[in-house]
Amino acid sequence: MIYYGWYIVFASFMLGFFVAGTIFYSFTAFIDPLVKEFGWSYTQVSFASSLRGLEMGLFAPFIGILVDRYGSRLMILIGMIVVGLSLVLLSVMHSLVIFYACFLLMALGAGGCTSVVVMTSVANWFQRRIGLALGIAVCGMGASGLMIPLVVKLIALYGWRNAFLILGLAAWGLGIPLSLIIRNRPQDLGLKIDGEPLTEADIANNAARVEGPEKIEENPINFSFRRALKDRTFLLIVASESIRVLILGAVAMHIMPYLGTMGIPRATAGLVAAGIPICSTIGRGGFGWLGDRFNKKHIMAGTYILMLVGLLVFTQLKAVWLIPLFLLTFAPGYGGGMSMRGAIIQQYFGRPVFGKMLGLTMGIASLAGIIGPTLAGWVFDTFQSYNALWLSFIGLSALAFWLVMQIREKESWTGSF
Numbered sequence: 001m002i003y004y005g006w007y008i009v010f011a012s013f014m015l016g017f018f019v020a021g022t023i024f025y026s027f028t029a030f031i032d033p034l035v036k037e038f039g040w041s042y043t044q045v046s047f048a049s050s051l052r053g054l055e056m057g058l059f060a061p062f063i064g065i066l067v068d069r070y071g072s073r074l075m076i077l078i079g080m081i082v083v084g085l086s087l088v089l090l091s092v093m094h095s096l097v098i099f100y101a102c103f104l105l106m107a108l109g110a111g112g113c114t115s116v117v118v119m120t121s122v123a124n125w126f127q128r129r130i131g132l133a134l135g136i137a138v139c140g141m142g143a144s145g146l147m148i149p150l151v152v153k154l155i156a157l158y159g160w161r162n163a164f165l166i167l168g169l170a171a172w173g174l175g176i177p178l179s180l181i182i183r184n185r186p187q188d189l190g191l192k193i194d195g196e197p198l199t200e201a202d203i204a205n206n207a208a209r210v211e212g213p214e215k216i217e218e219n220p221i222n223f224s225f226r227r228a229l230k231d232r233t234f235l236l237i238v239a240s241e242s243i244r245v246l247i248l249g250a251v252a253m254h255i256m257p258y259l260g261t262m263g264i265p266r267a268t269a270g271l272v273a274a275g276i277p278i279c280s281t282i283g284r285g286g287f288g289w290l291g292d293r294f295n296k297k298h299i300m301a302g303t304y305i306l307m308l309v310g311l312l313v314f315t316q317l318k319a320v321w322l323i324p325l326f327l328l329t330f331a332p333g334y335g336g337g338m339s340m341r342g343a344i345i346q347q348y349f350g351r352p353v354f355g356k357m358l359g360l361t362m363g364i365a366s367l368a369g370i371i372g373p374t375l376a377g378w379v380f381d382t383f384q385s386y387n388a389l390w391l392s393f394i395g396l397s398a399l400a401f402w403l404v405m406q407i408r409e410k411e412s413w414t415g416s417f
Contacts, residue, residue: 004189005125009133011181012118014139015076019083019114020176021144022167022198023106025277026151028256028358033101033160042159044096046253046377048103071184072121079112080175087168091161098157113175116359119342124185127193130346131291135339139284142335145277233348233407234357240304241365243400244337247307247393251314251330251370252276258386262318276327279327280335287336291343300340301404306333308397315390 031045067075086106095098111117119134126133154163186193255276259269283303291299310330313322342358349357379389 001372003087004183004187004191005122005133007181008121008125008183009137011178012122012137012176013143014140015080015113015118015175016115016140017144017147018171019080019110019144020141020277021147022151022171023027023083023110024141025273026148028273029148029152029155029172030160030163031253031257032260032266033155037160038096038377040096041377041381042254042257043374043377043381048099048188051386065199067120072117072124073179073182073184074110075117076121076182077176077179079109079114079117080171080179082106082109083113084168084171085109087164089168089170091163091165091168113179115338116362119358121182123342123346125193125208129292131287131296131339131343132285132289134342135285135289135291136286138342140283140339141338142277142279142281142284142331145274145280148274150395152267153199160211190296212341234361236403236407237337238361238364240300240400240403241337241341242368243396243403244304244334245362245365246308246372247311247371248334248394250371250376250389250393253373254376254380254386257380259317261386264320272327275323275327276331277335279331282328283332283334283336284330284339287339291340296331296340296344296347297404297407300337300344301401302334303333303340304397304401304404306336307328308401309333311394311397315394332415391400 031042033046034040035042068403083106086102086109090099090102093102115138118137122131122133122137151163151167154166158166183189226239252273254264255273256269259272278296283306287299287303306329310326310333313329316322317326336417341361345357345361376386376389380386
């Protein structure tokens with residue numbers, strides 16, 4: 001019999017596939033049509049992506065608290081309804097102010113049905129195979145690159161307005177049924193973590209506790225939320241994650257315009273943009289698997305080395321033959337970081353505060369992600385070139401590697417904060 005946790009992983013995979021493909025990776029295909037129709041600058045259009053990034057920024061810590069309190073299922077249902085509404089409204093907008101307002105609404109919705117919520121849901125169901133489970137779940141976000149050529153085709157056939165409308169209706173048609181698959185905890189189905197049935201003693205013990213995820217201690221590594229925030233390890237995780245999100249936001253948002261400056265056709269650039277998240281699945285699943293078997297700190301540090309190599313290649317993409325090398329280094333690097341981020345937080349801080357810790361990590365880090373796309377747009381508007389920015393990102397990747405290596409080994413922890 002298949003453990004129900006794997007159904008949670010499947011639903012999380014599909015939610016990530018649609019939401020990330022629709023509102024994150026595919027948005028690069030809308031930049032040039034919007035600039036052409038409204039005459040907006042790259043900076044103005046890019047700022048909308050930064051507003052959308054609030055779902056992992058200012059909203060993420062609050063979402064982490066809400067998901068720990070109310071569970072993932074309700075959050076995902078509401079989130080997908082709001083995402084669909086924001087996409088439908090984008091199909092009829094005519095001004096920059098309304099454009100930004102739609103992206104703020106999208107940020108609210110996406111916060112309820114993306115990383116913090118779905119990863120918390122998966123983490124509640126797994127312990128021994130947490131790296132693999134989270135890796136498969138976040139592979140949905142990587143596979144979402146398959147949506148980029150589809151969105152490019154939709155825009156070419158029906159225009160950008162109808163493309164937004166179709167995506168909004170699809171959000172309701174796909175997201176609402178998927179949310180109904182989610183169950184908040186294995187105890188709700190009479191199971192322990194990893195699928196073992198509850199014994200009578202377990203049931204009696206749980207019944208004696210106050211209801212709520214934070215009152216059910218299943219992981220001996222259970223540090224209080226406030227104490228965890230003071231720890232140096234948490235600060236190092238946040239700092240390195242901030243660098244990853246900054247770089248990813250800028251590259252993913254501007255990959256098609258960047259390739260366009262090199263004379264690469266729009267259809268080909270769309271395929272390269274799609275290749276980034278698709279190839280990231282190698283790292284999401286692969287590094288998740290490795291993280292279950294080897295030192296999570298070292299595996300996470302390795303993801304930044306791959307990003308660094310990929311960025312070096314990225315600066316030389318005028319040589320088209322280097323594109324596969326870029327895709328097979330940068331993409332698995334950042335994808336692996338997404339898997340290891342959740343795995344290492346659960347390992348060091350435990351499940352009861354996982355949602356809060358992940359939400360706060362992503363919230364702080366995504367302030368950098370909000371800056372990334374707009375910064376890239378400003379650099380290009382000012383210098384008519386992205387090269388200086390890409391070179392600076394190489395140095396930041398090296399810094400992130402060093403930060404992760406400063407995390408003290410888990411075995412040396414005393415548990416006192």
